[in-house]
Amino acid sequence: MAKHNAFYAQSGGVTAVINASACGVIEACRRHSDRIGHLYAGHNGIIGALLEDLIDTNQESEEAISALRHTPGGAFGSCRYKLKSIETHRTEYERLIEVFKAHDIRYFFYNGGGDSADTCLKVSQLSETMGYPLTAIHVPKTVDNDLPITDNSPGFGSVAKYVATSTREAALDIESMCSTSTKVFILEVMGRHAGWIAAAGALSGESPQQAPHLIIFPEIAFDREKVMARIDEAVKSHGFCVLVVSEGAQYADGTFLTDSGSTDAFGHKQLGGVAPTLASMVKEDLGYKYHWAVADYLQRAARHIASKTDVDQAYAVGEAAVELALAGQNSMMPAIKRVSDTPYEWKIEPAPLSEIANHEKFMPRDYISEDGLYISEAGRRYLAPLILGEDFPPFENGLPKVAKLKKARVDRKLAQFEL
Amino acid sequence: MAKHNAFYAQSGGVTAVINASACGVIEACRRHSDRIGHLYAGHNGIIGALLEDLIDTNQESEEAISALRHTPGGAFGSCRYKLKSIETHRTEYERLIEVFKAHDIRYFFYNGGGDSADTCLKVSQLSETMGYPLTAIHVPKTVDNDLPITDNSPGFGSVAKYVATSTREAALDIESMCSTSTKVFILEVMGRHAGWIAAAGALSGESPQQAPHLIIFPEIAFDREKVMARIDEAVKSHGFCVLVVSEGAQYADGTFLTDSGSTDAFGHKQLGGVAPTLASMVKEDLGYKYHWAVADYLQRAARHIASKTDVDQAYAVGEAAVELALAGQNSMMPAIKRVSDTPYEWKIEPAPLSEIANHEKFMPRDYISEDGLYISEAGRRYLAPLILGEDFPPFENGLPKVAKLKKARVDRKLAQFEL
Structure with missing residues (x-):
């Protein structure tokens, strides 16, 4: 099968485990090196794609990538930069496609919350209207836990x-x-x-x-x-x-x-x-x-006190994103589906981005006690499994070790772009 | 040798490891059950002694006592209650001796900072003038690290x-x-x-x-x-x-x-x-x-991210306090002495309370950089070993387990006392 490159970016407020998702994406891409050549990460999120400021993750050692699993923050840089509507700001979307084309990027992995799911959907729609074959997958992340469909959000x-x-x-x-x-x-x-x-x-x-x-x-x-x-x-x-x-x-x-x-x-x-x-x-x-x-x-x-369940899920959605893309599933998000409360069991199921973008999930009223000042039993049943398990990072000199990346930049091929 | 009882109290702001010192005191007392009968803990610190509100630690299981080592806060209750000067408030000191006499308490272990060292010293002096044989040992503790003589303070x-x-x-x-x-x-x-x-x-x-x-x-x-x-x-x-x-x-x-x-x-x-x-x-x-x-x-x-060095030292000063008392050393404090920076080595050495009470140890100016906005190399050399090592508590349902104590009260023998 033909070999193409992939792009990954982190978006919005970072979490203790967003890098575990990055680790999942990168390791899965490496396992599929027959189909994915380079995985480029956007420096500072989607801004990195717009500015053609790309980090070649292939230059990073296995050890560095594996350390992402226990490193908090956004290792490639994230941003609070919401792409505006496609009608008024079509040039931004076209620039993305132009950059992807220039670097033979056919897979787009966007790791973020609700806004990013919307961006991811728009990018995938535009690539279709522009006739550029791009598979766009959203990797869920948000400490706010407000993404719909998925039972909970990594982070x-x-x-x-x-x-x-x-x-x-x-x-x-x-x-x-x-x-x-x-x-x-x-x-x-x-x-x-x-x-x-x-x-x-x-x-x-x-x-x-x-x-x-x-x-x-x-x-x-x-x-x-x-x-x-x-x-x-x-x-x-x-x-x-x-x-x-x-x-x-x-x-x-x-x-x-x-x-x-x-x-x-x-x-x-x-x-x-x-x-x-x-x-x-x-x-x-x-x-x-x-x-x-x-x-x-x-x-x-606080990665040092991360939930093992959360780390595992963050990694799993990253990994699943790559598998979905390679299976030809476009405009999707790997969602977490709860199989049972006790013992807690979960699996990954793909969900279409159209059902996720621009829908916020609020806390159901029945997760709060009647008097409004505590949680209900239903709320406790939902929350309790999400904190299960410990996954302490390695320590050195008394402090958590974190990933050290080279962040080697990819040579630019296009003219400069103004944000 | 004659067998007598002992008293232990926690004083002032609690720490992540003050209960590790309690654990050290209690386990050492238990190892010397031929000489120490009951170890009573003051409920809410020294107030427990004044009010004759005593917890019989002998009623606690080995498991519960061992769990103190990984439980933050003050398990027996602490207090911000400074005994006033012996000249104006002699009745309070006399009450302490009266309570100790009533419960055959001959060992007094007081776990606190500078103020408590002072109280401990006064109690020991009064017991002497009143002809009641009491061995008073101060167990150091303070997050402020301001105790003199000891290289650092547990907590x-x-x-x-x-x-x-x-x-x-x-x-x-x-x-x-x-x-x-x-x-x-x-x-x-x-x-x-x-x-x-x-x-x-x-x-x-x-x-x-x-x-x-x-x-x-x-x-x-x-x-x-x-x-x-x-x-x-x-x-x-x-x-x-x-x-x-x-x-x-x-x-x-x-x-x-x-x-x-x-x-x-x-x-x-x-x-x-x-x-x-x-x-x-x-x-x-x-x-x-x-x-x-x-x-x-x-x-x-934050006991979940405690320094193993700190936990070990907190336990060691508790244990050493009992050994010092049994060796007949009165009005002392087991201090931590640094033997070497790298590799970090330390030992316990007794220090007389008269040299500790009412002396605050400030940060030496040469631990701060010349511009006053960072630490110096000397400061780093001092601080670095103190955070070495991890000692994660056991977890259950995703949360740190903490000691569950019975806190069985000792029958009162004296008239009520007004604070």
Whole structure:
């Protein structure tokens, strides 16, 4: 069979395991060296394709590629760059096809979330109208867990494990000191629109009688009186209260808690920080001593406490993407299908991109408890398997080892392109 | 030889490994059951002794005690309760002796930082003047690493490893996105008076050419212009800048950066948060997109990423405390003595409490680089061995397992006491 090249790019916010998907894609391509010549990675995601800034992954050693499996971040560079609509920005899409043509790229693997699935679909459609044979496969990734069809998104399970572990550990700290010190601890986690990550905090305990005693979801309108009453109740029953709060916590009118008008020393609106905002309320309404933490990037980069399930799935979708492409399946995404909850079993099934692009999956209301401040049993059943298993990276001098790539660039063949 | 009971209490802020010291004390006592009858633990630290609220550790299974080695927080409860001066509050000290007498306690093991060393010394002095034979041994612990004589304090190495690991992981995240997203990342860590913890962030890289590109110490007066210039330089050279900042960062006049006058929605002074304060400055002076994280309790509770060196040392000082007591050494603390840097070797040596109580060990100026924004080679030589080795806890259902204690209470023999 004819041999052609392939292109891989990372898109959007990176995760602890997106490089495990890269590893899956690259190793699968290498196994099919009879059909795939070079696998080029876009430097800084799709921008690398537009600018013809390509990294030849064939130059990397087996060892370096294998180390991607335990390296967080996006090894080839990712970007927040959304291709605009094909109607108004046709030149960008045409440039992509032009670059692919120049480098004999016939396989396009795009590793990202919902926006990237949409881009991937458009690229595949354009290649068809332009008569350039390209097989486009989307490799799912997002800590937000908001991709449809797939049971979960690679990247989420590891954040979930980090948040549940950190909550359990911090709760033991607060509990041991609460008689004379901090009574309320607030952990702020990611999730601008969906409470998946906050929900994972609940895995730390078995019921709201254990830490975390409550969870604040963006999906549930924030009711200050109700939340404060619940915090007070937890402190009175257990001596302390641990909350996990989503950065997207909002009032009924859609105003974020972080838009509450805090100003800094220069009179600027203080950005971010729902945890300190809530802490101020605790102080104001209840007078308890509090502490707060904002995990921010630490949570999505924490490869050292990744979920083995997540790493395995991230690798598997990368590998499956290549197999799908070689099987001639175009405009698809390898999705994770849950086969059973206990014991947890899953498999990969291809899903058409048209069903994925531009659909966001929100947390079902029935995964949240009736009172809106904890998860339900259904929510726990869904979440629990995703954090299963450990996959510690190798350590050197006390620190996690990470992949060292050469990132050898491919010679440019085309004129410069302006973004 | 006569058989008597012993008392153990945890004091002050807990750590990821203070329970490893508890494990060392308890297992050593059990090995000497011919001389030590019961080992009672104070519920909530020294308050447990004052209130005669004692936990009989002999009721705990071997398995539960062994699990303390991998359980963060203070398993028996700790407290922020400083015994006042013996001159004005003699009744408290007398009460302690009274409780010890009532329960035939002749060994006093106090696990804490500088304040507790002072208490331990006073208790031992009073027992002498009151003619009650008590052997008092201090077991060192503090994430702040500010105890004198001992080369380092158990608890510090694990926070150091957490901070260095988190910095390395988050830096990979920022680096991969910096072409189109966040350019400056600020990680706030503990250390109100000393920069030991912030300094540990530097272990993430090998020089300020790698992340973290700068460190802000409480020991070095904060110079906004200089810091912003350095951030700008890092962004221009590397595309991004990672900073580790101590919560105690302060201006030349001793004002904390967090006292900069931020107010919340209710007009209250916003407490805590040097990271968001610095972030505002970055926005104001440089206009770069930023993110910030505040690790707070997560850092000192992160047993899952504990340093094996730290766990071993925490256990060893607990064990040594019992051996010292049985050898008749009173008013002592088992200190860690560094034998060599590479390969790292250490041993335990007893140090008199009179040399430890009320002496704070600050970071030597020569552990900080000349420009005050990074560590020196001497600092790196000191810090590097303390994070060596991993000691992952066992996991169950994807989460670290923690000790489950019965905490059986000892019958009270005395009248109630008012704190």
